[in-house]
Amino acid sequence: MxxxxxxxxxxxxxxxxxxVGELLIDMISADYDDDFDxxxxxxxxxxxxxxxxxxxxxxxxxxxxxxxxxxxxxxxFLIKHLNNxxxxxxxxxxxxxxxxxxxxxxSKNTPIPIFYREADYHLEYTPQLEEAxxxxxxxxxSCWPISRMPVRNTIEKVIETAKENNTLICFDPNYHPxxxxxxxxxxxxxxxxxxxxxIVKPSEDDAERLFGKDTNENHIEKFLKLGAKxxxxxxxxxxxxxxxxxxxxxxxxxxxxxxxxxGAGDAFWSGFYTAVxxxxxIREALNFGFAVxxxxxxxxxxxxxxxxxxxxxxxxGI
Amino acid sequence: MxxxxxxxxxxxxxxxxxxVGELLIDMISADYDDDFDxxxxxxxxxxxxxxxxxxxxxxxxxxxxxxxxxxxxxxxFLIKHLNNxxxxxxxxxxxxxxxxxxxxxxSKNTPIPIFYREADYHLEYTPQLEEAxxxxxxxxxSCWPISRMPVRNTIEKVIETAKENNTLICFDPNYHPxxxxxxxxxxxxxxxxxxxxxIVKPSEDDAERLFGKDTNENHIEKFLKLGAKxxxxxxxxxxxxxxxxxxxxxxxxxxxxxxxxxGAGDAFWSGFYTAVxxxxxIREALNFGFAVxxxxxxxxxxxxxxxxxxxxxxxxGI
Numbered sequence: 001m002x003x004x005x006x007x008x009x010x011x012x013x014x015x016x017x018x019x020v021g022e023l024l025i026d027m028i029s030a031d032y033d034d035d036f037d038x039x040x041x042x043x044x045x046x047x048x049x050x051x052x053x054x055x056x057x058x059x060x061x062x063x064x065x066x067x068x069x070x071x072x073x074x075x076x077f078l079i080k081h082l083n084n085x086x087x088x089x090x091x092x093x094x095x096x097x098x099x100x101x102x103x104x105x106x107s108k109n110t111p112i113p114i115f116y117r118e119a120d121y122h123l124e125y126t127p128q129l130e131e132a133x134x135x136x137x138x139x140x141x142s143c144w145p146i147s148r149m150p151v152r153n154t155i156e157k158v159i160e161t162a163k164e165n166n167t168l169i170c171f172d173p174n175y176h177p178x179x180x181x182x183x184x185x186x187x188x189x190x191x192x193x194x195x196x197x198x199i200v201k202p203s204e205d206d207a208e209r210l211f212g213k214d215t216n217e218n219h220i221e222k223f224l225k226l227g228a229k230x231x232x233x234x235x236x237x238x239x240x241x242x243x244x245x246x247x248x249x250x251x252x253x254x255x256x257x258x259x260x261x262x263g264a265g266d267a268f269w270s271g272f273y274t275a276v277x278x279x280x281x282i283r284e285a286l287n288f289g290f291a292v293x294x295x296x297x298x299x300x301x302x303x304x305x306x307x308x309x310x311x312x313x314x315x316x317g318i
Numbered sequence: 319m320x321x322x323x324x325x326x327x328x329x330x331x332x333x334x335x336x337x338v339g340e341l342l343i344d345m346i347s348a349d350y351d352d353d354f355d356x357x358x359x360x361x362x363x364x365x366x367x368x369x370x371x372x373x374x375x376x377x378x379x380x381x382x383x384x385x386x387x388x389x390x391x392x393x394x395f396l397i398k399h400l401n402n403x404x405x406x407x408x409x410x411x412x413x414x415x416x417x418x419x420x421x422x423x424x425s426k427n428t429p430i431p432i433f434y435r436e437a438d439y440h441l442e443y444t445p446q447l448e449e450a451x452x453x454x455x456x457x458x459x460s461c462w463p464i465s466r467m468p469v470r471n472t473i474e475k476v477i478e479t480a481k482e483n484n485t486l487i488c489f490d491p492n493y494h495p496x497x498x499x500x501x502x503x504x505x506x507x508x509x510x511x512x513x514x515x516x517i518v519k520p521s522e523d524d525a526e527r528l529f530g531k532d533t534n535e536n537h538i539e540k541f542l543k544l545g546a547k548x549x550x551x552x553x554x555x556x557x558x559x560x561x562x563x564x565x566x567x568x569x570x571x572x573x574x575x576x577x578x579x580x581g582a583g584d585a586f587w588s589g590f591y592t593a594v595x596x597x598x599x600i601r602e603a604l605n606f607g608f609a610v611x612x613x614x615x616x617x618x619x620x621x622x623x624x625x626x627x628x629x630x631x632x633x634x635g636i
Contacts, residue, residue, distance in 0.1 A: 027345070027359065030358075035391045035394055035395070036361075036390075036391030036392050036394065036395045037395065039360050039361050039362075040348075040358060040359070040360055040361075041345065041358070041359045041360070041361060042357050042358055042359070043354075043357050043358075043359060044357075070432065072354075072430070072432045073353045073354030073423055073430065073432065074354050074421070074432060076353055076354065077353070077354045077355065096500055097500070098432045098433060098434055099432065101419075101421075101434065103392065103419075105391050112390070112391065114388065114390045114391065114392060114416045114417065115416060116416055116419065116434040116436065118434065182414055182415070
């Protein structure tokens with residue numbers, strides 16, 4: 001059990017967190033329109049695991065990104081962007097497939113993205129990735145890399161090695177049918193992964209997609225029953241409910257000003273990870289998650305210029 | 319043998335030309351840069367077969383497009399564009415894959431496109447496609463649909479049915495390794511297709527990619543030896559060499575003003591097709607090809623506002 005007032009014990013490893021998975025281009029329409037009528041698009045660096053890795057580095061811990069991009073101009077752009085953020089890119093693989101892309105037409109209704117998955121799901125379990133993993137305290141991944149072969153095999157090996165090396169395994173169960181292979185129902189597979197990880201952070205929508213309509217409490221119970229040791233269910237502006245299977249707590253957000261919600265979830269993970277690595281208790285780390293998320297919400301963009309965790313601590317009085 | 323002074327005899331069919339293959343989005347950088355550094359891109363309607371189908375309609379004959387797009391906003395954009403050009407879209411299939419896309423960073427050197435092939439290669443041989451084919455005088459396709467399964471199967475059935483129905487089969491042997499599946503060498507397959515078609519229009523680059531460095535005359539000989547009945551080898555500003563296996567003629571371009579070369583090859587096909595359908599000899603049709611191409615070269619864009627063939631005839635004194 002992960003006690004809320006417990007500090008996580010990590011072995012002495014050179015890297016703090018390794019994020020594994022999607023690194024891609026977001027191609028977003030310049031204007032709002034109903035259905036891809038807009039002719040102008042802007043390209044952005046994308047992929048939640050990389051955003052988390054860049055965030056935690058700014059907050060003050062060590063991170064590495066393991067992802068696959070194409071041997072093409074868009075792949076080089078992504079690597080350059082990571083380098084510019086002083087990230088170590090030794091685990092970014094260049095593979096003979098196009099750099100993955102998500103095309104989005106901004107919409108006042110629900111925008112429906114179009115997924116071009118190519119390079120991202122060809123991430124291989126290389127000796128370099130294994131070494132990075134063995135030297136990391138935490139490993140993080142989302143549903144993207146488990147949704148396709150062959151990268152799914154890579155994640156299975158990552159989980160195996162992480163368990164053997166007492167690496168904390170954190171999983172974003174952001175299940176969405178659109179990223180799965182046609183004809184494959186990913187729900188059962190996502191559930192099988194939940195049973196092997198330590199911490200999950202579902203949103204209410206994630207939970208509903210996985211388990212159908214139910215109360216938050218019942219959803220949390222389902223994640224715990226599958227085997228997750230800590231379930232952080234985020235509720236948007238209503239904060240989060242967190243349970244370790246014995247105790248369930250309710251936390252409020254610290255957001256006072258909301259300019260752009262993009263990347264708020266990644267900011268939460270980032271504050272939480274940085275705090276647990278820095279020796280704060282889980283309860284404190286959850287508050288740091290909300291503090292970093294609140295800081296990010298004041299600015300536009302998925303990755304903003306975060307201060308060190310110590311400054312966050314002062315600003316939000318944690 | 320296709321005699322240069324011969325008029326092609328077509329059976330009485332309701333449609334003149336059916337183009338089969340790629341219908342996709344061209345996502346092109348707004349500025350010139352070296353390697354995808356530009357952040358702004360513009361989306362364009364793309365796919366050479368559709369451009370030919372729209373051109374010939376403007377020139378005055380009937381055309382149909384058989385292509386597959388995604389069940390997504392970009393697919394709907396492409397269909398809308400065809401509808402706006404008064405094209406019949408009954409043979410445009412909507413399939414559960416993303417609409418194919420080519421991303422290009424404009425470069426003063428050689429631009430290297432990134433191919434996102436999804437929906438385009440899932441075109442199926444449906445009863446509707448077969449009916450359209452049986453009612454068409456000419457069928458046209460490029461290397462795109464033969465480069466991937468399952469659409470390759472569709473093209474094989476198209477060739478079979480076209481032969482049974484005396485449909486003229488025209489093939490653009492625009493072989494490029496980048497559109498083929500990783501690890502597959504498409505050259506032998508392209509050659510096997512050349513052996514089954516009537517007319518091919520290779521550029522010098524196409525010929526060199528297929529047969530290696532050689533003289534134009536030897537290249538033409540190789541296309542003929544494989545079984546093509548008419549080889550139109552285009553030489554850019556130097557016109558074309560055309561051979562039917564017995565006689566070889568040299569033709570000059572009619573271009574006087576070159577504003578934009580995009581779509582000049584499609585314009586050539588379009589003029590040629592419209593003229594043979596309208597009963598001109600092959601020699602005359604080749605000149606119509608150059609005339610329409612010359613007209614197009616004066617304007618920007620892949621598809622320009624072409625006049626009727628009769629007006630082209632007057633303008634260029636054919």
